Amino acid sequence: MKVIEIKNVEKIYNDSEVKVHAVNGVSLDFEQGEFAAIVGPSGSGKTTLLNMLGGLDNPTTGTIIIGGKEINELKGSKLIDFRLHNIGFVFQSYNLIPVLTAKENVEFIMQMQGVSYKERSKRTIELLEAVGLGERIDSRPARLSGGQQQRVAVARALASKPKFVLADEPTANLDSKSTENLLDIMEKLNREENITFIFSTHDARVVKKARRVITVEDGKVISDVRKE
Amino acid sequence: MKKMIWSIAWKNIWRNRVRSLVVIVAVVLGIMGGMLMIGFMNGLIEQRIDASIHNEISHVQIHEPEFMNNEEIEYTINNYDKIKNILDTLNGVVAYTARSKTFAMVQSDWSTTGLVIKGVNLEKEKQVSDLSNFIIEGDFLENESRLPSIVIGSKAAEELKLLNYQIEDNKMAAIDSLQIPAETTAKLDSLPLKRYRTEKQFSKALAAVLNEHEMKQFGKQLINYFSFYRLGAKVTVTISDTAQIMVPITFRVTGIYKTSNDMFDGMTAFVLENAVLKETGFGKDFIHEIAILTTNNEEGVLVAKELQRSLPNYSVLSWKQIAPDLAYMSDMMEFMDFIYVGIIMLALAFGIINTMLMAVLERAKELGMLMAIGMNKMRVFSMIMLESVFLTLTGAIVGMGASALIFALLARSGINLSMWSEGFEAMGYSAIIYPVVSAGNYINIILLVILTGILASIWPARKALKMNPAEALRTE
Ligand SMILES: Nc1ncnc2c1ncn2[C@@H]1O[C@H](COP(=O)(O)OP(=O)(O)OP(=O)(O)O)[C@@H](O)[C@H]1O
Ligand SMILES: [Mg+2]
Numbered sequence: 001m002k003v004i005e006i007k008n009v010e011k012i013y014n015d016s017e018v019k020v021h022a023v024n025g026v027s028l029d030f031e032q033g034e035f036a037a038i039v040g041p042s043g044s045g046k047t048t049l050l051n052m053l054g055g056l057d058n059p060t061t062g063t064i065i066i067g068g069k070e071i072n073e074l075k076g077s078k079l080i081d082f083r084l085h086n087i088g089f090v091f092q093s094y095n096l097i098p099v100l101t102a103k104e105n106v107e108f109i110m111q112m113q114g115v116s117y118k119e120r121s122k123r124t125i126e127l128l129e130a131v132g133l134g135e136r137i138d139s140r141p142a143r144l145s146g147g148q149q150q151r152v153a154v155a156r157a158l159a160s161k162p163k164f165v166l167a168d169e170p171t172a173n174l175d176s177k178s179t180e181n182l183l184d185i186m187e188k189l190n191r192e193e194n195i196t197f198i199f200s201t202h203d204a205r206v207v208k209k210a211r212r213v214i215t216v217e218d219g220k221v222i223s224d225v226r227k228e
Numbered sequence: 229m230k231k232m233i234w235s236i237a238w239k240n241i242w243r244n245r246v247r248s249l250v251v252i253v254a255v256v257l258g259i260m261g262g263m264l265m266i267g268f269m270n271g272l273i274e275q276r277i278d279a280s281i282h283n284e285i286s287h288v289q290i291h292e293p294e295f296m297n298n299e300e301i302e303y304t305i306n307n308y309d310k311i312k313n314i315l316d317t318l319n320g321v322v323a324y325t326a327r328s329k330t331f332a333m334v335q336s337d338w339s340t341t342g343l344v345i346k347g348v349n350l351e352k353e354k355q356v357s358d359l360s361n362f363i364i365e366g367d368f369l370e371n372e373s374r375l376p377s378i379v380i381g382s383k384a385a386e387e388l389k390l391l392n393y394q395i396e397d398n399k400m401a402a403i404d405s406l407q408i409p410a411e412t413t414a415k416l417d418s419l420p421l422k423r424y425r426t427e428k429q430f431s432k433a434l435a436a437v438l439n440e441h442e443m444k445q446f447g448k449q450l451i452n453y454f455s456f457y458r459l460g461a462k463v464t465v466t467i468s469d470t471a472q473i474m475v476p477i478t479f480r481v482t483g484i485y486k487t488s489n490d491m492f493d494g495m496t497a498f499v500l501e502n503a504v505l506k507e508t509g510f511g512k513d514f515i516h517e518i519a520i521l522t523t524n525n526e527e528g529v530l531v532a533k534e535l536q537r538s539l540p541n542y543s544v545l546s547w548k549q550i551a552p553d554l555a556y557m558s559d560m561m562e563f564m565d566f567i568y569v570g571i572i573m574l575a576l577a578f579g580i581i582n583t584m585l586m587a588v589l590e591r592a593k594e595l596g597m598l599m600a601i602g603m604n605k606m607r608v609f610s611m612i613m614l615e616s617v618f619l620t621l622t623g624a625i626v627g628m629g630a631s632a633l634i635f636a637l638l639a640r641s642g643i644n645l646s647m648w649s650e651g652f653e654a655m656g657y658s659a660i661i662y663p664v665v666s667a668g669n670y671i672n673i674i675l676l677v678i679l680t681g682i683l684a685s686i687w688p689a690r691k692a693l694k695m696n697p698a699e700a701l702r703t704e
Contacts, residue, residue, distance in 0.1 A: 047702070056600055056698040077604045084602025091600075091701060094593040099239035104232075111232050112602055160602070 003163050003196055004030040004053060009062035011048050011219075022048040023059070024219035030164065030198060035190045037210035038200040045219040046200040047168055053198065054166045055083050067163050084112055088157030088165035090199075092172045095153035096141040102128060102152045103137040109159045120159075127155035131185050147178025151185060158189065164196035171203055183209050233607060237614035241622075244587070248619060251583045255623025256630065258576050259673065262569045263631035267663030268643065269568075273561050274664050276488075277525065277547075277554050282358040283487045284496075285550045286519040287528030288535065293543040295516055301330050301468065305515045305542070314538055320527040321520055323355035328504055329516040334380075334497065335464045338389040338425055341494075343380065345465060347501040347514070356521045359485055359498070365457045366483035369500055376503035378463060378479035381493030382486040386427075390458045390481060393430035394423045399454060406449060412442050416450075427451060457484045465497075467504065479503070488659070525558075562668070569673050573680040576620070580681070584616050584688035595692050596700025605693050612689040617681030624677040628670060635663050 011023040023045045030036065038046050051057040052064060055071045064071050066086060074082050083089075096105045103124050110120035128137050131151035133144075141149050150170055157165045167186075171179040187209055189195045199206070207213055215223040241248050281287060290311065295303035305311070308326055315324050328347035333340060350369050354360050360368035369377050385391050395416055403413050415437045424430035430451060435443050461481050469475045479499060487493055504514065520535075522528040525547065532546035548555030588595065599608060642660040 051698045054600070056696075056701075077606075080599060080602055080604045083600065084604075089597075089601050091597060094597050094701070097236065097594070097598070099236060099243065108232060109601060112604075112607070156601070 001032045002029050003032050003034075003067060004028075004198075005063075005065040006053070007063045007065070009049075009052060009059045009064060011045070011052060011057070012060045021219050023052070026062075026216075026219070026221055028214065028221065028224070030196065032163075032196055033190065033194040034196050034198070034212055035187065035210055036198050036212040036214060037207050038198065038214045038216060039202070039207055040216040042202075044216045046216060048219075049216065050166050050168050050198070050200055054087050054089060055079055084109070084160060086163045088160060088162035090150065090153045090157050090165065090167035090170045092169045096149060096156070098141050101138045101140055102133060102144065102155075105141070105152055106156045106159050109156055113160055123159065124155075127158055128152070130189065131155045132181075145178065147174050147181055150174065150178070150182050154182070154186060154189075158195065164198060167197065167199035169200055169202065171201065171206055176205070179203065179205065233611050234614060237611050238618055240587070240611075240615050241619055247583055247586070251579055251619055252623040252626070254579055255576055255620055255677075256627040258572045259569075259624050259627025259677075260631050260634075262572045262673070263628060263665060263669075264634065264663070265568050266565045266669055267631070267635055267638075267665045268661055269564065270561060270664040270666070270669070271643075271661045273557050275661065277558055279488055280551060280554055281525065281528075281547050282521075283362065284357075284489070284492050285547055286356050287522040287525065287547050288520040288532045289545050289550055290518040290520070290535065290539065291516060291543045291545075293541070296543050299329070299331060299516075301328075301514075301516070303516065304328075304513055305518060306513055308513060308515050308518070311518060311539065311542075314535070315518075315520065318531065318534065320522045320531045320534075322523055323352070324518060324520040325349055325352035325356045326515040327353070327517045327519065328501060328514045330467050330504070332465045332467050334384075334388065335466070336388040336390055336461060339387060341384060341387040343384055343465075343497045344495055345378075345467070345504070346496065346498050346517075347504040348498055349501055353498075356519050359487070362485045362487050363483050364486045366459045366481075368483050368485070369498060371482060372500070373480055373482075375462065375478055375480040376499060377482040378465070379483035379485060379498040380463075380481060381496060382457075382484055383490050383494030384497065385457055385481070385484050387494060388461075388463065389425045390461050390484075391427075391455055392423050392425055392458055393427065393451065393454050394456070395419050395421055395454055397421075403453070406446075406453060408446050408449070412438065412446060415442075427455075430454070457481075459484070465499075477503070562672075565669055566672060566676070569676050573676055577680050577684045580616060580620055580684035581687055583619070584612065584685055585691065587615065588612060588688045588692045592695060592700045592703065596695060596697040599695070600697040600701065608692055609689045612692055613682055613685040616685035616688070617678055620677050620681035620684070621674075624673065628673065631665070635665060638663055 006026055006028045009023055009026045010021070013020040013022055026049065038049065040046055048057065052059050055066075055074065058072055069082070071079070071082065097108065100108060106124045106127055107120050110123065115123075125134070125137065128134055131154055133148060133151055133155070136144060136148065141152070144152065153170075154165070157167075171182060174182065183206060186197055190197055201207060211228075212224070212226045214221055290305065292303040292305055305326070315321050326349065330345050330347075332343060332345045334343045348369070354368075363379070364382065366379070368379055371377065380388070382391070400416065406413075418437055419433060424433060431447065434447060434450060438447070459481060462478055463481060464476045464478050466474050466476045485493065501514070520531065522531045529546045529548055532544050532549070536544040548558075595608065639662065642662045645659050645661060
């Protein structure tokens with residue numbers, strides 16, 4: 001089943017005099033249950049592409065279809081609501097609400113979705129246990145390591161039962177041990193729960209774990225390799 | 229969901245403790261300033277109104293309608309017995325009394341002044357009016373000698389030159405109590421033991437023996453010390469009788485009163501009702517005014533309306549109609565309270581806006597993240613608005629608590645303005661102010677504070693909503 005279809009997407013930034021062709025004619029499909037890495041040098045357009053996939057940015061031309069819905073047509077609150085219910089996000093940093101505990105951060109997203117107290121409490125504990133933080137549910141982000149914070153972010157991203165999870169360089173700020181740990185958890189969730197992960201990275205070790213590697217350069221896809 | 233946003237907003241305030249505390253302290257001080265100002269003004273005005281009602285005008289007055297246009301003595305109230313029956317059964321009426329009210333020229337041996345002479349029934353008058361508590365010399369018509377008694381105000385006594393000044397041996401003997409240096413008081417010995425009829429003359433005499441510095445420092449005190457009212461002096465009151473012929477009646481001044489209203493004190497004199505009747509030949513219905521005391525000020529207005537309905541042929545006025553200036557003050561009071569606090573909150577609003585703006589801008593990435601993961605504009609807006617309201621409200625509640633404490637402490641002692649009291653009393657205000665703040669004031673302030681918090685958050689919140697999550701997340 002296709003979760004995402006990208007058709008001839010272009011993104012041109014022209015806020016200054018120079019036009020930047022950040023994404024230049026990309027067409028890609030993603031299936032349910034993929035574990036895909038987008039790689040490429042700095043400035044190649046990875047973040048721009050992921051932002052458009054997540055409905056955070058509009059393509060200049062082309063269409064993006066998520067679960068059969070063309071998201072360029074959504075505006076304002078409708079778009080925010082679409083993100084809330086369909087997409088999980090893990091960012092490089094500033095992922096969590098600093099004044100809330102790990103548990104509250106995960107619960108928050110389900111509260112916005114209107115999930116009942118009983119259900120969200122149960123799910124929060126399950127998710128935090130799944131990312132190996134069952135013991136730290138009442139800690140605030142400042143008292144967690146960078147790796148632990150990113151694991152909370154993964155739990156938070158999954159809390160809303162999204163169609164897929166987007167992660168823009170989730171390991172960029174982590175040491176190698178935390179990187180490996182985070183990747184193992186993502187991989188396990190992908191394998192066991194069939195959750196779709198799409199992430200960008202510079203890190204060769206991260207690339208190694210991916211089952212599909214999409215290489216971009218100058219806003220174009222130059223290779224798309226599926227390993228089996 | 230709401231609970232979560234409320235809790236996040238509250239916790240966010242304490243992320244930058246120092247900055248938030250600066251705003252909170254500013255609000256505390258602003259609210260305290262506003263509350264004290266309100267309490268002081270309300271106390272001042274309420275005391276002024278109460279004093280006027282209880283010493284001068286009472287809550288309701290009944291007159292013959294013509295008397296209101298033209299205060300001639302023939303416009304009397306002829307149905308007092310019928311009105312009494314109504315008043316005895318009317319709810320809200322505490323006490324009432326009937327008076328004659330005539331304008332007369334009053335002459336002492338040294339001067340003349342015009343006064344309103346009120347002929348009163350002593351027992352009933354005391355139930356309606358507190359004036360008998362303001363007697364500073366003599367008594368309130370309690371004793372009658374061969375001549376009928378009259379009680380006048382301190383100001384009228386001055387006008388009639390019944391306030392005199394004299395260096396007396398017994399006062400000189402006790403002058404140590406003033407704590408004025410002996411070398412200064414010694415100089416007073418050279419003054420003649422003469423009686424001075426005005427303050428001006430006595431002051432001049434003092435200035436002749438004391439130097440400028442001594443005059444400035446002790447002059448007022450000495451003038452007061454050596455002053456005395458000429459109680460027992462005779463005055464002639466000229467009233468026209470039934471045949472419109474002017475009849476002079478001689479009274480003896482047996483009491484001097486002093487209220488906080490110099491104007492009233494200079495205008496009104498009291499005699500017993502029969503004192504006027506005897507000499508003028510008017511009957512027992514020589515009544516121009518019925519004054520009524522009700523359970524409270526608001527009740528007075530209602531009682532007046534009710535009475536007017538049952539007494540269509542009379543003029544029935546509430547205190548608000550008798551003294552429109554007081555009514556205006558009373559009505560303006562609440563409005564002015566709003567204005568004071570409004571101005572203070574407006575000034576504070578700029579500080580709050582600034583703080584909230586900083587809070588929003590330094591959290592740009594976090595807000596971008598929240599919008600990215602699905603927090604909609606309504607929720608972001610509510611969160612920022614609540615932060616602003618909590619910040620303001622915290623300060624306001626502390627400020628109101630502190631003010632309430634100060635009011636509790638001042639409730640017994642009041643704020644003593646006697647340093648400036650002369651000017652105040654000349655305008656009809658008393659020298660010790662007991663600050664008054666009503667529950668309504670507190671509620672109004674809370675509402676105003678919440679409104680300020682909301683308004684101050686609009687601009688910062690709009691700034692937050694305009695942010696593009698993708699860009700906010702990109703910026704390092
Ligand atoms: N808001 C913007 N305005 C103008 N140019 C932009 C903007 N955002 C990105 N770009 C440009 O678009 C191009 C692609 O940027 P993008 O951030 O997508 O690259 P990236 O592959 O994520 O790089 P990195 O690996 O450094 O994160 C770059 O040349 C960048 O300078
Ligand atoms: Mg990037």
